[in-house]
Amino acid sequence: QVQLVESGGGLVQPGGSLRLSCAVSSARSFSSYAMGWFRQAPGKKREFVAAISWGGGQVYYEDSVMGRFTISRDNANNAVFLQMNNLQPEDTGVYLCAAKRIRIAVPTKAGEFDNWGQGTQVTVSS
DSSP states (O other): OOEEEEEOOEEEOTTOOEEEEEEEESOSOGGGEEEEEEEEOTTSOOEEEEEEOTTSSOEEEOGGGTTTEEEEEETTTTEEEEEEOSOOGGGOEEEEEEEEEOSSOOOOSGGGOOEEOOOEEEEEOO
């Protein structure tokens, strides 16, 4: 059972930045996993934010975060990150890390991921 633990959320003013981290444990060969970040606002569906391939060579972003968010990974330390800049109130939500053991593709839909963290709250407000 892969375990994912997110951290780094918090309250930030519009235009501010946060860096989320996801620590992955109990994974046989973390470098075989594609990783993703999703977010969920109250009363809304879980929404794709970003995904990264097993080696980090392929990254995908939801249109509204393109140019503001950057996903990255550290395979030596079983971690994935989401650098979020120029945060806006509409970015508010619980941010969840997801993992799928796959090398031939990069999932971008929630239903394609097998493992999830509990999430970390991000609130953007003045």
